[in-house]
Amino acid sequence: MSEAAPQVLAFGEAMVEFNQASQDKPEYLQGFGGDTSNFCIAAARQGVRTGFVSAVGEDPFGRLLLDLWAREGVDTATVRLDAAAPTGVYFVSHGPNGHAFDYLRAGSAASRYAPRDLPREALAAARVLHLSGISVAISNTACDAAFAAIDLVHAGGGQVSFDTNLRLKLWPLPRARAVMSEVLRATDICLPSWDDVTALTGLDDRDAIVDWLLARGPRVVALKLGKEGAYVATAGERRLVPGRAVAAVDATGAGDCFGGAFIARLVSGDDPFAAARYANTAAALSTLGFGAVAPIPRREAVEAMLAA
Numbered sequence: 001m002s003e004a005a006p007q008v009l010a011f012g013e014a015m016v017e018f019n020q021a022s023q024d025k026p027e028y029l030q031g032f033g034g035d036t037s038n039f040c041i042a043a044a045r046q047g048v049r050t051g052f053v054s055a056v057g058e059d060p061f062g063r064l065l066l067d068l069w070a071r072e073g074v075d076t077a078t079v080r081l082d083a084a085a086p087t088g089v090y091f092v093s094h095g096p097n098g099h100a101f102d103y104l105r106a107g108s109a110a111s112r113y114a115p116r117d118l119p120r121e122a123l124a125a126a127r128v129l130h131l132s133g134i135s136v137a138i139s140n141t142a143c144d145a146a147f148a149a150i151d152l153v154h155a156g157g158g159q160v161s162f163d164t165n166l167r168l169k170l171w172p173l174p175r176a177r178a179v180m181s182e183v184l185r186a187t188d189i190c191l192p193s194w195d196d197v198t199a200l201t202g203l204d205d206r207d208a209i210v211d212w213l214l215a216r217g218p219r220v221v222a223l224k225l226g227k228e229g230a231y232v233a234t235a236g237e238r239r240l241v242p243g244r245a246v247a248a249v250d251a252t253g254a255g256d257c258f259g260g261a262f263i264a265r266l267v268s269g270d271d272p273f274a275a276a277r278y279a280n281t282a283a284a285l286s287t288l289g290f291g292a293v294a295p296i297p298r299r300e301a302v303e304a305m306l307a308a
Helices: 035-045 060-072 120-125 140-155 173-185 194-201 206-216 254-267 272-286 299-307
Strands: 008-011 015-022 025-033 050-057 079-082 089-095 098-104 128-132 159-163 220-224 229-233 238-242
Touching: 008 035, 008 140, 008 254, 015 060, 025 035, 025 060, 035 050, 035 060, 035 128, 035 254, 050 060, 050 120, 060 079, 120 140, 128 140, 128 254, 140 159, 140 173, 159 254, 173 194, 173 206, 194 206, 194 220, 206 220, 206 229, 220 254, 220 272, 229 272, 238 272, 254 272, 272 299
Parallel strands: 008 050, 008 128, 015 089, 050 079, 128 159
Antiparallel strands: 015 025, 089 098, 220 229, 229 238
16 A cells, blocks of 8 residues: 555445424535544544545435545545445434434445455555444444454554444344444444443443443543543553533534544554543534534644643
8 A cells, every 4th residue: 555545444334414404494404424434534634644434326425425525635445336325314303302313324335335345455554443333233244344344454453443333223232232342352442422331331430331341352442421521541541531611512423523533643643641632622622513524623723722
């Protein structure tokens, strides 16, 4: 692979979003979603070379995603075009009980992804592969591809980053627990959210949760705690890295932003605690605007807040 090959690859599904502009009108604003895609863009905006491993349909929505990644500097050489399946989409509607999500992703191009589709050379050269609970939940073939990708990255000397991202609309909790336990055995860096990991483990104590995760394989755990910050642990040390106080307006994608910034800083040489301080700041800045992608800050904005 060339020197310009991606340092960080993410595997999963990206989708096109249609967000209801008003409760009273059937008008929707087009945007983008997908946890691993958000992660990839966040890492790219911090200055590391990233690439997305997935598939999109040969349709207008797939082209929108390819254009998005091209604008963001995310390598698309590892994105497969599937002429026989659509790109996934979802709708966000707003009502008196808050917002609701409706997904049209069954049979999507990304859900048809299989081990034979993997970019073996790129995975072997990557320093980090990132995936999530959604990556392994969208289909059996995608799950198989995720495990094969993990093996390829480890064989090349790279590391695996995993965000639990539990979505019970995609699979039942017992299956999620079983599959994620196997992923954790092959995970080097774990980036769980509080609600996910308490459901997966049945625990509600930070140290007990961290002990449970470290015992299964990860060498670094950064437990995301929202505005409180992140509880970061290694085998030899653990501490709460406080969050940054901001006037947040929308936390959509803040956890994905944290993950992308955290991995970007680890790849750039930070220790996990310094990386979490940086990632907390990036995530806080991402809540100052609406949507999952547009408000993700670039490195200059994060460094300016850290220096303030």
